[in-house]
Amino acid sequence: MLDNSLLIFIKKQRIAYITLNRPEKRNALNADLVAELSKVLNEIENDTEVSAVVLKGAGKAFCAGADLQYIQNLQNFSFEENVNDSNALKELFYKIYTFPKIIIASVHGAAIAGGCGLATLCDFSFAANNTKFCYSEVKIGFIPAIVSIFLARKIGEGKAKQLLLSAQTITADKALEYGLINGITTEANLEEEVESFALKLISETSLEAKMNTKKLLNSTWHLPIEEALNIAVKENAKARESADCKKGISSFLNKEKISW
Structure with a gap:
């Protein structure tokens, strides 16, 4: 088990469980969390004891996207510094998208902006029935730049435009209808059902x-x-x-x- 405060990482029955661990910030992404998540995925990629990965969030939400306080600080940085920071997020998203082993998102509470992107990037995503999904960037004058590339490929340009340009909040039912997620269950049963799905996938394929x-x-x-x-x-x-x-x-x- 690894617990470095930003991430909790355990291995059990050939499954690697990665928990985003900034519950006080609704697991919002900053440079340190992005770096730690990338580091752990690098380790798992070559770990012969791991056949699948489950990504989840601690506390009341899966992930609220980028840490806005962190983004505000970056507004004082140079263009080159912001490019470097954005590139780190791009590398993480691309790593998840192309990761050789199956990655399953276990989503509860809320998946907002980049957090919604994380769930979208995983091979499979399962959500609690009370989860809210939203690409909220345009509401604050920001753009869902990196996420948009992956989202359009997953659900098609039309639906991607609808979600990205309207910044509408959708339910788990609508996310399933759009193809953002693969299944819905109650929050109480989410962990058990995701684990059952992962074990079945490992044992049967x-x-x-x-x-x-x-x-x-x-x-x-x-x-x-x-x-x-x-x-x-x-x-x-x-x-x-x-x-x-x-x-x-x-x-x-x-x-x-x-x-x-």
């Missing part, structure tokens, strides 16, 4: 196959279809030679339970 599928999706979505298909053909062929594929097909044909 190959880690190697999931990692290669994510890599393929992330590397081909922007390519012309013929180029993307040519890459997919090669990945298909490589997968047939993998130990996991040989094990999976053999177990299936022999009617044996596959243990991943």
